[in-house]
Amino acid sequence: MLSNVALFLTLSSLVVAAPGTKRWTDSNANCKTFYADIEAQTDSNLDLASVIGPPPASQQALVQATIDQFAAGSTVMADIANASKIDVEGIYSLWFEYCEPKEGKPKGIFQTHHGLVGNAGYWNVLLDGKTDNSFAESAAAAGWATLSYDRLGVGRSAKPDGTNVVQIALETAQSIVIAEKLREGSLDSVGSFETVVGVGHSYGSALLSGVASVAPDTFDALILTGFTANSTTGPLGLFAFQSTIASVAYPDRFSADANDYVITPSVSNDQLGFFHYPNYTQSALDKFTATKGEYTLGQQNSISGPFSLTRDNFTKPVFVVTGENDAPFCAANCYVTSLGEGKTQLDTAKDLYPSVSNFDTYVVPATGHGINFHTTAYEAYQRIVKFVTDAGL
Ligand SMILES: *[C@@H]1O[C@H](CO)[C@@H](O)[C@H](O)[C@H]1NC(C)=O
Ligand SMILES: *[C@@H]1O[C@H](CO)[C@@H](O)[C@H](O)[C@H]1NC(C)=O
Ligand SMILES: *[C@@H]1O[C@H](CO)[C@@H](O)[C@H](O)[C@H]1NC(C)=O
Ligand SMILES: *[C@@H]1O[C@H](CO)[C@@H](O)[C@H](O)[C@H]1NC(C)=O
Numbered sequence: 001m002l003s004n005v006a007l008f009l010t011l012s013s014l015v016v017a018a019p020g021t022k023r024w025t026d027s028n029a030n031c032k033t034f035y036a037d038i039e040a041q042t043d044s045n046l047d048l049a050s051v052i053g054p055p056p057a058s059q060q061a062l063v064q065a066t067i068d069q070f071a072a073g074s075t076v077m078a079d080i081a082n083a084s085k086i087d088v089e090g091i092y093s094l095w096f097e098y099c100e101p102k103e104g105k106p107k108g109i110f111q112t113h114h115g116l117v118g119n120a121g122y123w124n125v126l127l128d129g130k131t132d133n134s135f136a137e138s139a140a141a142a143g144w145a146t147l148s149y150d151r152l153g154v155g156r157s158a159k160p161d162g163t164n165v166v167q168i169a170l171e172t173a174q175s176i177v178i179a180e181k182l183r184e185g186s187l188d189s190v191g192s193f194e195t196v197v198g199v200g201h202s203y204g205s206a207l208l209s210g211v212a213s214v215a216p217d218t219f220d221a222l223i224l225t226g227f228t229a230n231s232t233t234g235p236l237g238l239f240a241f242q243s244t245i246a247s248v249a250y251p252d253r254f255s256a257d258a259n260d261y262v263i264t265p266s267v268s269n270d271q272l273g274f275f276h277y278p279n280y281t282q283s284a285l286d287k288f289t290a291t292k293g294e295y296t297l298g299q300q301n302s303i304s305g306p307f308s309l310t311r312d313n314f315t316k317p318v319f320v321v322t323g324e325n326d327a328p329f330c331a332a333n334c335y336v337t338s339l340g341e342g343k344t345q346l347d348t349a350k351d352l353y354p355s356v357s358n359f360d361t362y363v364v365p366a367t368g369h370g371i372n373f374h375t376t377a378y379e380a381y382q383r384i385v386k387f388v389t390d391a392g393l
Helices: 002-014 059-070 076-081 135-141 168-184 203-214 267-274 282-291 345-352 377-390
Strands: 029-046 085-101 109-113 145-150 196-201 221-225 261-263 318-323 359-364
Touching (some): 059 076, 085 168, 109 168, 109 203, 135 145, 135 377, 145 168, 168 196, 196 203, 267 282, 318 377
Parallel strands (some): 109 145, 196 221, 221 318, 318 359
Antiparallel strands (some): 029 085, 085 145
């Protein structure tokens, strides 16, 4: 850690900004971390345990369950979609990182929601001695604060029942409570905000689409990254994550997790699911694998829930930002679409938001699903800042 700091300082003094592009080596953000207890309730979790049973007894049992789920004639997917709804409520400790501009009152705050295999760190990626890959830094440079958190079940946050509790419906309710606290000024000591923009990546974008249905006034705009309404069903889809019991794949990091907590098992799975070679640095891929987060079978099997909800009452601006080569949401080529001339697969998301008039998309060139780890991330962040600015926020 100390040697990283030393390296950072050395590089900082050597790097010279290219003319015409804004590149900084000094941080624009003051960040702090804290835990907060979040109380939330939903009546829309799935009784998934009635379909897939208790946590798998072993890695071999999990692999067989995966085969059974996709076997010819299997009814497991249909049974999951048709599982009965259950009430879940609880107070859970979540881990937060709050960043604000070093100077001036923030214009507003981005409340972020990371995807599967991610954690809060996805929004503050510090790489290669530069802050270019940090969303929180780009936001701060533009005068915005950022609140990120390890979603329920992930990293430093609470890890309750990973099958029936840690699911997208309960997390949707938590996101709404957190945004309310930001508006009231009752989340730790971060202050109150009139403008709260929801930012998601992948599962986090699906989660925000749930929020837009359940409580359409929660956010002033939505930024949905790593997202379309055309998620990939073939070999480049979620299946390529090869969900493996987290404590088996990486015992040093996840030995305390129950067997319904899973993760991608190798750097090649991470590349397959999240990267587009060669448009990232070696340290980006290494950092992704070394810091990635676990997820639950409950999350994996509830991610599609929000797609079947209606959002007729949601009218706020929506910006979809997805890598051209996103594997799980574009089958690695967002330009292949049946929507017609001038459209991409990102436009499929418009169907989810029929009452939104300010809807726009940005295809991040030569970029995979994990946008924030690519060399194109900085440009993507500037597009996001421009979108909210142009929307008058
Ligand atoms: C869904 O569940 C209900 C009640 O449990 C059952 O009657 C129905 O046949 C199921 N539908 C499908 C498509 O499995
Ligand atoms: C992606 O990488 C290739 C090969 O290095 C390079 O030619 C191209 O300009 C990169 N694309 C972007 C958008 O950075
Ligand atoms: C939409 O808003 C109207 C008016 O507030 C309300 O009556 C209706 O229940 C809402 N619909 C949904 C699906 O939330
Ligand atoms: C959805 O993705 C597939 C490739 O996986 C593509 O062939 C199809 O055209 C896409 N659908 C739309 C509506 O873009």
